[in-house]
Amino acid sequence: MNGQVRSFGAPLPARPTLEEVAKVAGVSRATVSRVINGSPRVSADVLEVVGAAIAELNYVPNRAARSLVARATMSIALVVPEDAHRFFGDPYFADVVQGISNRLSDSDYVLNLQLTHPDSPSEKTRRYLLGGNVDGALVVSHHSGDHFLASLGRSLPVVFGGRPLGDLAHPGDYYIDVDNQRGARQGTQHLIDVGRKAIATITGPSDMPASVDREAGWRETVLAAGLSDARLARGDFTEAGGIRAALRLIDEHPDLDAIFVASDLMASGVMLALAERGLRVPTDVAIVGFDNSRYATRGRVGLTTVAQPAQEMGRVMADTLLRLLAGETAPRVTMMETHLVIRESA
């Protein structure tokens, strides 16, 4: 230790082993093991003595040794097949991850973060996931077009956040989702209810189920009301994409009086674009977003939006996987409720 470097080669106090605890407590290793694992087959006094020894030595079981015999790693992969900015930039994911993390902190599992390329996870990630390094995986992304991930469920318990894309999905996939189509209907219907007639939509990429479903919900609703479904632009679930899509929409359909936008983040961009063109919200154009994220309350005018319980979805994802890992039953599909949150934009 010379002021410039510090050696960790020989960690200060070597961690005590179960054997040492046994010695101090004057019992066998098996007994200590039983105490640690909460076996009912231990007498009260032994439990006390062992407990004292554990506390005294500050004993913590060795995960590796435990994993080796238990044939379980006690860790779960959080797979993020998404560009880091896209992922971090969307509050929806923040909530999902928070929910996952919360649920997991009550368990013995830890979360391994695997940031991967959207279209093809690295060789290292594949080997990692398939090499028995995790007991299960959680896949969070809007984007589920990858074959590897789609088939991952065949080798490992996997729970997806959002329905995996149809034709790639393994029929046995577990996923948590909201009824995006129904949510879109709620949002679009509200625009109709407040008297709008020329209702456009800005949707997401066509390879994402959430996009497709929200678009379908919008279309269904406008058509059912005898309105046109011609006013559509495709965004990419980013704010900048929302701006571009809105500008395109305004240019092509100057008559529009409302836009149902497939995410709050994009809606935030739409607001910017409308301001740019001197259009007022909601007077000239009414807006409904999707997510009820912090972007909904960011701007001057609050965003009316279709709320989805993102954090709860994360919690349920983790919970579902934990059930599976415990050998319990879990529903393949868990649909959560959306509801409309009305603010000033529509």
Added chain:
Amino acid sequence: MNGQVRSFGAPLPARPTLEEVAKVAGVSRATVSRVINGSPRVSADVLEVVGAAIAELNYVPNRAARSLVARATMSIALVVPEDAHRFFGDPYFADVVQGISNRLSDSDYVLNLQLTHPDSPSEKTRRYLLGGNVDGALVVSHHSGDHFLASLGRSLPVVFGGRPLGDLAHPGDYYIDVDNQRGARQGTQHLIDVGRKAIATITGPSDMPASVDREAGWRETVLAAGLSDARLARGDFTEAGGIRAALRLIDEHPDLDAIFVASDLMASGVMLALAERGLRVPTDVAIVGFDNSRYATRGRVGLTTVAQPAQEMGRVMADTLLRLLAGETAPRVTMMETHLVIRESA
């Protein structure tokens, strides 16, 4: 497998062990181990035979067994003592984490995500970090006021993103940072150079070194130019906080003609607030931000900002920790360069 649940109790093809590889290759386990670990003490033909066997069986070493004997977990904690929204909402962190992840994907280490409460990590996190479950830790946060984390470096190799707060810091801490004070001088000086006289600042919480240093850099520069350092408001590194601080500033100092804002995210809020009050950027008020994140190019007018190499900082954090874990020397402090990126706002 009844359509509703699926059993993973008995994973399909049991993973091959080193022993089986040895059998197939007709050598001893020790030899296979040598091949796997790239020992030079293996003949060319044995190497080939073993390689073939490994490929044939699709063998992947068992991490737990390896960890057990190597007394290393081969995993690193990514500790995030920050509210999830704060963390995910700031592109700075996205870059840092991306950099960390990139560096780690070239290594054998995996990243364990530990989302913890800003002021006091949970008991579980503490036990986890101190219980020998990771070989080292990376702490990313603007906020380093916690004693536990500050002292973590005593028990474990730890690398901080950003200088830990002075009085709490262990003198042996490793950290990666930029010279925030110098960056703030660059930004503020630019405002002076373009002719501004009434230069305000919006800084961050006073318990964050980055805030304190950026504020000091601003003050130093305005005072050196014979200008006033009276125009100051404190934000919280969020966009909403930027809005509030800007409104306060405008009300108290209606004469201001420039603001140096301690982060792009807050600067984005400032832009919103100025628009609200009908003030034009840069005509009425010039703005300089800090980070050069995507928020700098989000609005109508591009933000002039002090760039810091966030992704590179993450990469270096990981690299430093990896060095330490390899028993190599690493600099305790790595300072990276900031530079001014001039756009339209100033």
Added chain:
DNA sequence: TTGAAAGCGCTAACAT
């Protein structure tokens, strides 16, 4: 250059 054997720290039969 290769193999035999010991053991990392823990759990799980099997005895008692």
Added chain:
DNA sequence: ATGTTAGCGCTTTCAA
């Protein structure tokens, strides 16, 4: 209720 024993899959002396 508790102890004894046998490994989990790997690396690593030590011999050959």
